Amino acid sequence: MAHEEEGVCVIAEDFASVSSTLDTTTTEGSPAGTTEALDPTLNNEGVEEAKEEVSLAIADISRRHQEKDLSVLDFEERVDHLRTVVIRNPMHRELFYKTLAYCQERHILPEVEDFIQSCPEFLSTAQSPYYLLMFLIKGGGTEVLELGEDGELILPEEKEGLTEDEIDDLVVELAFETNEFGRALVEKMSPKNRLLELLDITPAYFDTFIEVLDFLTEKRSMADVDSLLRGRDVLMAGRTQDERPIQPSVFIDKLEKAGGIYWEKGWIITDAGRELLNTLEERRS
Numbered sequence: 001m002a003h004e005e006e007g008v009c010v011i012a013e014d015f016a017s018v019s020s021t022l023d024t025t026t027t028e029g030s031p032a033g034t035t036e037a038l039d040p041t042l043n044n045e046g047v048e049e050a051k052e053e054v055s056l057a058i059a060d061i062s063r064r065h066q067e068k069d070l071s072v073l074d075f076e077e078r079v080d081h082l083r084t085v086v087i088r089n090p091m092h093r094e095l096f097y098k099t100l101a102y103c104q105e106r107h108i109l110p111e112v113e114d115f116i117q118s119c120p121e122f123l124s125t126a127q128s129p130y131y132l133l134m135f136l137i138k139g140g141g142t143e144v145l146e147l148g149e150d151g152e153l154i155l156p157e158e159k160e161g162l163t164e165d166e167i168d169d170l171v172v173e174l175a176f177e178t179n180e181f182g183r184a185l186v187e188k189m190s191p192k193n194r195l196l197e198l199l200d201i202t203p204a205y206f207d208t209f210i211e212v213l214d215f216l217t218e219k220r221s222m223a224d225v226d227s228l229l230r231g232r233d234v235l236m237a238g239r240t241q242d243e244r245p246i247q248p249s250v251f252i253d254k255l256e257k258a259g260g261i262y263w264e265k266g267w268i269i270t271d272a273g274r275e276l277l278n279t280l281e282e283r284r285s
Contacts, residue, residue, distance in 0.1 A: 070140045078140055078181045083189065085139030094121045094259060095132055100141055101186045103178040108147070112176050120264040133176065141182030147173040191259025191272030198258045204237040205251070209260075210280065212251050213273050219266035225252055 070078060086096040095116060102115050109130075116122055116129035125132070136142040146154045149172050159167050178186065187193075199206050208229070215228055226248045229235065235245035255261045260273035269277075 075181070075184075079184045079188070082136075082139045082141045082181055082185050085135060085141070086185070086189070089135070090257075091125055092121075092127070092132055092135070093257070094262065095119055095125065096136060097186070097189055097259070099133060099136060100178050100182045103142055103176050104183060104186065106145065106175050106177040108173050108175045120262055124263060136182070137176075141178060141185060143177050143179050145175040145177060146171040147175050189259075191270060192275065194258040195255075195260050195272060195276050198254060198260075202254075205234060208232070208234050208251060209255060210277070212255060213260055213269055213277055216261050216267050216269045217274070217277075219264070219268045221266055222249060222252065225249075225267065 068081065070081065073081060086100075087093055089096070098119055098121075099112065099116055103112060107115070112133060113129040116132060122129070133142065137144060148154050148170060151173070154170060159170065162170065199209060202209070212225065212228070215225065229248035229251065235248070236243075237246075239245065252261065252267060255273070256263070256267075259270060260276070261267050261269055
């Protein structure tokens with residue numbers, strides 16, 4: 001565990017920077033963050049339309065984000081690049097992570113879209129499931145696979161010597177699978193690991209984080225959390241009397257980033273958060 005005094009100073013500075021941005025956000029809304037609504041509609045009636053959507057979406061993402069040649073990066077650099085893609089979009093971070101985890105087993109496109117739409121975090125996004133999936137492909141964490149009538153993967157050599165029309169007839173379905181870089185990130189960014197890391201680097205706030213998690217075993221508003229923590233001494237940990245206290249909303253922000261809570265018309269604990277509480281309870285008993 002990090003040295004407590006040093007950890008408090010570092011995390012207090014981090015909390016202050018986050019708090020300054022959260023002071024202007026609404027307290028009852030969903031997680032902060034906006035994104036331009038780009039919602040290309042996928043036509044699932046034919047694989048040709050799907051393939052065209054892949055090309056258009058990837059091209060659109062390339063125009064909006066600096067192109068990076070992933071082939072020159074080593075393994076860790078590839079994983080770090082993918083992590084940047086995931087965390088640079090706060091509103092979509094958990095959707096990206098969950099999609100990578102889900103696609104560790106191969107799934108056809110309609111299955112992946114249905115899964116993304118089933119996630120509670122999807123309610124807070126203006127993007128289509130398909131467009132979110134394209135970010136992971138462009139980020140180098142997910143592979144697009146072409147399948148034949150028997151559901152088997154079509155290999156490059158099977159398309160050799162075929163005309164474009166013949167290749168189109170050969171491919172009847174698109175599937176998606178998380179590659180080795182995505183799998184490494186899934187392990188590194190698991191909610192369990194993120195929560196443990198958060199508690200490890202913020203020892204002064206350990207008990208408060210656990211209390212908030214326990215408080216959110218029932219759905220609560222930000223106002224409820226604010227009432228729980230407002231005026232607590234812990235909000236001044238690592239700060240001088242001349243400095244402003246940490247805002248209670250910062251604890252929500254940190255726990256949400258760590259995958260311990262999520263927004264669904266109120267803040268509520270995740271399965272990973274419950275698992276952490278159960279583990280701590282077992283250790284105490």
